[in-house]
Amino acid sequence: MKSINYHEMGIRIRKQRELLGYTREQLAEKLDVSTKFCSDIELGVKGVSIQTLAKLTELLHLSADYILFGECIQGDSVELEMLSSLNQKCPEKHRNDLITIVNAFIRSVSEE
Numbered sequence: 001m002k003s004i005n006y007h008e009m010g011i012r013i014r015k016q017r018e019l020l021g022y023t024r025e026q027l028a029e030k031l032d033v034s035t036k037f038c039s040d041i042e043l044g045v046k047g048v049s050i051q052t053l054a055k056l057t058e059l060l061h062l063s064a065d066y067i068l069f070g071e072c073i074q075g076d077s078v079e080l081e082m083l084s085s086l087n088q089k090c091p092e093k094h095r096n097d098l099i100t101i102v103n104a105f106i107r108s109v110s111e112e
Helices: 006-020 024-031 035-043 050-060 064-069 078-089 092-110
Strands: none
Touching: 006 035, 006 050, 006 064, 006 078, 024 035, 024 050, 050 064, 078 092
């Protein structure tokens, strides 16, 4: 049986929150929890309820497996899941711009 490392889980939540540009206060508000509780989750001091986990998966665009265990479902890589979350966060009318920027970046680093 897998065990949950709350400290590592908190790190994954914080990294994704920051990647998506949410402040801790914004995430706490969206989760309907206090900022202190959100901080405790990110520090690994406290775990989360099933309801809060479900909200986290939706808000952070991550699977419950990744949040809890650092593993992705269906063979997806962590990086793919994070890129997907950035795409979800981007306003739909600018998603083609995002793809253009990512492609330009890949071309520039591939030429090194």
